[in-house]
Amino acid sequence: MNRLLILAARYSRWIPETFLRGLFLMAADLAWFFHLGGVGQLEKNLAHVLAVPDGDEADGPRKEGGGPALDHRRLRHLSRLGMRSYFTYFSEALTVGARDEDTLLARVRGAGSGYPSPAKRDIGIRSVPIGMGHQGNWDYAGFWAGKRVSPVTTVAEKLKDRALLETFADIRRRLGINILLTGEPDITGRLTRLLEGPGQVVPLLADRDLSRNGVFVRAFDSCIRVAAGPAVIALDSGLPLYTVNMYRERLSGDRRRRAGTPYGYVCRIDGPIDVSPFEDLPRDQAVQELTQAWVDAWARGVRQHPEDWHMLQPIFIDDLDLSRMHGVPDSVKAMAGKGEQS
Template structure:
């Protein structure tokens, strides 16, 4: 039922007033938050790792903002086809320590690999990058509902983003080939990969398993690696009028991380250390704007069943078991 509603919303976006749809999604976010459904509980568990030992009231305040940010993303993504180019341009602006470095990289006819997480509105980021930096190619997760999958994929194609779906043959090689061409942008949502191909990195007060993709394609392409954080800002004046909405986004670009320093290492070590480097850079943005991190799934190893995970290093397992033992002792 929900999937069908999302598909119909996207299909008839031009006939749905944006303010009405945004209000509906915000109401749904508040109801979910008040009922403390599973996704909200997991979001709060994730946020607790990020913000540290804050009071329950403050954590609930952040999680409410997080749910409203998450649901607003869906209202924006489903109706992006109804927005004009001028509106979209006004809704996002670049910033960060790495900007305008990517543009300089493009002047040198080199391409830009990017590691990023589930934050803000990555469709808007792809739209901006495709016009300000270069053609964008990325990977989208394959969904069980093929019609919903095609709906979201087509939304991104209409924004000018080239979409590769998970499960397709030779994804890493295709991305490396793309980066071998001049003036290409390859951003990858990589903050969660629990498969045996994921890479363990330290994040906040724990460990997470991220996708190897950003590190692999940067190493194979001998290109510097960037990270992107996205978070909201309140719009004012002419920009708010042009955007047609009170809130926009900052696309914060950080880097570059020089991959030459990792090239002489054994392959697995190079991928792990470069992954750690981009996560260290990216996580600083999450700390500053945790409410715009849309991670409603388990990600921290402390919250996962280690017996169901593949190839967990012994030192990580031992560290987690030690913390769990201390927690049980404190409760007894």
């Protein structure tokens, strides 16, 4: 599979995008129908998103114990949309080398409470740290931000398959995104120093982090472990922190013609989250509370468009082996224990 992805990216100019998209959608439907790969985990994750915390809705069916009953038909429908959205991302990423700038810009538009304020070049843009998740097409988001806001630097996971890593790193560099790789020395310090200069955008995919430095936060009806990076670089640079949610939308008219596809994306920027209330707290508490603040904002966006959240790995405490993880708070262990008992 990795070899096929690499070949598709290498010869993208000779592969019709509609053909590759159709092929990937067929693969998505097959994986969904036969519950292959990460479909089961995707549905476990989406079940948390669909769950309604007590007090949010008084009506509707309830399961034993007081929580909301899960609509399995809706969950299956949503997981199919999620797989199709995820595989569409791959077909778009692999053929990005065959798209021109105007086409790519037509596929993305900005929105949200934090836009367009970070992009006002005429008043001298300050740098922007961003926390975001694996939603929509984050490569398109980086390209769009680089053209409409400021130069973009982000961190990519260092894959075991070196050829595949270079393929996707090259795709992002071709889009004008500066890439750092996990495991490189002093990444947090380098990003903080970058933010201290004017006009830099640093978005970090942070909705999953199983390392020693991950932060446990409340999300949806449970608890997840996310990366500390967005909160750390915002605190160290003293800059407000923003969140991004990205989801697909149907295009029409001239924009659809220029995009060359029936669907594009909304890059919703929300914020700013002022870091000054957190600066006098003990360091660990400041990182914890600022992380919780951006996750709260991000989670609201996921609940509005769960079909574009591509999380096929375990992140909720129900699915993690906490005994093998470092620095798990007692409150999280207690929460996990209650979940096992129920």
